[in-house]
Amino acid sequence: MTDLFSDDHARALDDADALRAFRHEFLIPRHDGVEQAYFCGNSLGLQPKGARAHVEEVLRKWSEEAVEAHFTAPGAWMPYHELVRDPLAAVVGAQPSEVVAMNSLTANLHLLMVSFYQPTVERTAILIEAGAFPSDRYAVESQLKYRGLPPEHTLIEVQPDNADGTFSMAAIENAIREHGKRLALVLWPGVQYRTGQAFDLKEIARITHEVGAIAGFDLAHAVGNLPLQLHDSGADFAVWCHYKYMNSGPGAVAGCFVHERHARTDRPRFAGWWGHEQSTRFRMGPDFVPTPGADGWQLSNPPILGLAPLRASLDLFSRAGMDALRARSKRLTGYLEALIHARLADTLQIVTPAAPAQRGCQLSLRVAGGRARGRTLFEHLGAQGIIGDWREPDVIRISPAPLYNTHADVLRFARAVDRWQAGA
Numbered sequence: 513m514t515d516l517f518s519d520d521h522a523r524a525l526d527d528a529d530a531l532r533a534f535r536h537e538f539l540i541p542r543h544d545g546v547e548q549a550y551f552c553g554n555s556l557g558l559q560p561k562g563a564r565a566h567v568e569e570v571l572r573k574w575s576e577e578a579v580e581a582h583f584t585a586p587g588a589w590m591p592y593h594e595l596v597r598d599p600l601a602a603v604v605g606a607q608p609s610e611v612v613a614m615n616s617l618t619a620n621l622h623l624l625m626v627s628f629y630q631p632t633v634e635r636t637a638i639l640i641e642a643g644a645f646p647s648d649r650y651a652v653e654s655q656l657k658y659r660g661l662p663p664e665h666t667l668i669e670v671q672p673d674n675a676d677g678t679f680s681m682a683a684i685e686n687a688i689r690e691h692g693k694r695l696a697l698v699l700w701p702g703v704q705y706r707t708g709q710a711f712d713l714k715e716i717a718r719i720t721h722e723v724g725a726i727a728g729f730d731l732a733h734a735v736g737n738l739p740l741q742l743h744d745s746g747a748d749f750a751v752w753c754h755y756k757y758m759n760s761g762p763g764a765v766a767g768c769f770v771h772e773r774h775a776r777t778d779r780p781r782f783a784g785w786w787g788h789e790q791s792t793r794f795r796m797g798p799d800f801v802p803t804p805g806a807d808g809w810q811l812s813n814p815p816i817l818g819l820a821p822l823r824a825s826l827d828l829f830s831r832a833g834m835d836a837l838r839a840r841s842k843r844l845t846g847y848l849e850a851l852i853h854a855r856l857a858d859t860l861q862i863v864t865p866a867a868p869a870q871r872g873c874q875l876s877l878r879v880a881g882g883r884a885r886g887r888t889l890f891e892h893l894g895a896q897g898i899i900g901d902w903r904e905p906d907v908i909r910i911s912p913a914p915l916y917n918t919h920a921d922v923l924r925f926a927r928a929v930d931r932w933q934a935g936a
């Protein structure tokens with residue numbers, strides 16, 4: 513029988529992997545001179561080596577060309593956001609005109625709710641998952657208040673029906689149908705940040721539309737993690753950030769999606785000059801004429817320095833391809849799961865669903881014995897350069913990212929836990 517815990521086994525799995533070379537495209541932080549086993553791409557992805565050149569190109573153009581750099585190739589700033597459009601559309605399964613890189617995730621969520629949360633006399637409610645990422649909940653609650661609606665009556669939070677805090681599709685469907693007539697908007701995550709559960713977005717959009725509401729998705733933990741088919745999902749809008757699995761740097765410029773059927777919508781929106789129809793933007797007229805598609809929600813001329821690393825990141829995604837990355841991701845996370853089942857089950861309980869279709873790369877691991885024991889283990893791992901992240905009260909999230917993590921990284925984590933539980 514193969515020894516899952518042997519170096520040879522992990523090495524053989526890595527050697528057989530067609531995508532293994534992508535790790536060398538990243539700068540991996542070191543710990544005591546050795547590369548970390550970095551499993552925190554769910555929080556801040558690592559720096560692609562190519563990012564620096566793109567940032568330096570912007571700095572160089574600024575120093576040598578200044579205002580002219582808006583128009584000088586290569587990398588002219590005026591159409592700079594268009595450089596990321598096609599590869600970004602490919603990552604999220606959208607048509608190019610349906611996506612735009614702009615602002616931050618929470619800002620985009622607000623902008624799109626201004627357009628797509630339109631309460632009527634009958635429909636005032638927004639439905640989200642209980643335990644949503646705080647920023648999303650704050651955004652939703654503040655939109656309700658902004659419309660003069662009391663969140664106690666208009667914010668519907670669906671409780672997870674499984675003991676581990678995950679949702680069955682039936683629970684989601686029942687909640688949407690139960691409140692259907694009052695729902696204006698369903699805002700659901702692609703992957704839930706705490707549990708790592710992935711959802712069938714197409715099905716959620718279908719049910720939401722059946723009851724007559726708008727379907728919006730927060731894909732912060734899904735983009736760059738799972739292949740998405742946003743256009744085919746039928747979602748009305750989606751938002752996400754680029755500093756997690758998209759590896760575009762701290763506070764990176766975020767993304768959003770507006771389905772083609774809303775490309776020329778006359779819904780209200782908060783407008784800015786960069787959303788104005790391109791051919792006439794610089795006539796500087798007083799009346800706002802939105803450019804069709806997602807671009808029409810832009811407010812400002814984009815932060816070029818902030819967009820530059822996204823180019824390097826998208827280059828890697830284009831070369832690797834989301835489907836191949838997902839296949840590798842399933843192998844890495846499956847290996848992590850197998851190691852836990854083989855020897856670590858007394859210490860680590862996997863919260864994330866076991867079915868690959870219901871998860872991305874992340875496993876959320878509840879440490880047996882409660883918070884204090886969990887913290888001790890977490891700190892013990894960190895002290896060896898094994899970097900996950902901690903979610904109160906007792907969960908360690910480990911996210912093997914298929915662009916840069918290896919089976920050897922995963923083995924290093926499992927061995928460290930194994931040694932710790934033997935000594936603890």
Ligand SMILES: *Cc1c(COP(=O)(O)O)cnc(C)c1O
Pocket residue numbers: 616617618619645647648701705730732733753
């Ligand atoms: C990471 C994350 C955010 C962060 O919001 P920012 O506006 O990028 O700071 C918001 N929502 C979810 C679900 C997240 O995972």
